[in-house]
Amino acid sequence: MPTPSLAVLPIRRLTLRDLAACADLSEDRGWPREEHKWGFLLTAGKGYGIDDPAGGLVAACAITEYGPQERPELWAVGMVLVAQRHARQGVGRRLMHHVVSLAGTTPLTLHATPNGLPLYEELGFKVTGRAEMLRGRFMPGGPQPAIATRSATAEDLTTLLRLDAEVFGADRTHIITRLPAFADQVRVAEEDGRIIGYAAVWPNMDTHVVGPLIARNTETAKALIASLAAHTDRPLRTDIDVRHEELRAWAVERGLAPVAFNGVMTYGVAELPGDWNRRFAPLTVAAG
Secondary structure, three states, X not given: OOOOOHXXXXXXXXXXXXXXXXXXXXXXXXXXXXXXXXXXXXXXXXXXXEEOOOOOEEEEEEEEEEOOOOOOOEEEEEEEEEOHHHOOOOHHHHHHHHHHHHHOOOOEEEEEOOOOHHHHHHHOOEEEEEEEEEEEOOOOOOOOOOOEEEEOOHHHHHHHHHHHXXXXXXXXXXXXXXXXXXXXXXXXXXEOOXXXXXXXEEEEOXXXXXXXXXXXXXXXXXXXXXXXXXXXXXXXXXXEXXXXXXXXXXXXXXXXXXXXXXXXXXXXXXXXXXXXXXXXXXXXXXXO
16 A cells, blocks of 8 residues: 655644654654653643654644633744654645644744754744753852742742743743642742742753743842752753853853753744743743
8 A cells, every 4th residue: 555645644633642652753853752741742732743654653743822722822832853764855844834824823932953943944933042951960069149949839829820921921821830740849039028030840851951940130040040959869951041141151160061052933923022031941942
């Protein structure tokens, strides 16, 4: 029986039943399997993929919507992957055209690797910023930030949702309310009893990923990272907005080495909403 053309294979919604296939696809492209992250993205957002008649997935991506459910204000696109055996055959372009069409007038954002950048530029995405991935074992030292931190509690949720919406620029209730189950730690920074920042670390293979990281200023961001690091024996990873150069330099001094840059891109909007001065790192680059 002849194999159907890639151009006619249907694009469908993915569900948690596709978790293993998504992880297999990541592994096929030399990425970690990241099943914990895939599970979060497929639960909190939507996945789209193309089935391979020979088994598994030809391609997949994840969409995370922000804002009112009936009228989203922003879509984040992530985990855009095409199986190695089907690379350079227009599959990724077709999948992204599908996403752009589904979004309609809703703005899009994504973090692009150097390899993916040309495709996204061809589709009309514009580079509006950069994020640098840092990874390594955090080494305490130097002056300690004089900012109090503690574990977040259920009573903090209303305040965190309000702070997050103000800084991110769109409602992320469906993301933030899932953090306690997804992350191993969620911590807040306080001043005079008022929350001025928060951060989480979640498990990803052998590392703990710091994100989201929202803070009043750089010193607050430092205090949150240091407090998270003090409660884990895993290497840390985070993706810092390059405009926060002071935090980046401090993290490198503390043992986190630069790994790679991603281009932050938008479609349908000139720049991301919110206050970048207080937004230091995303939950994950896959979710914006």
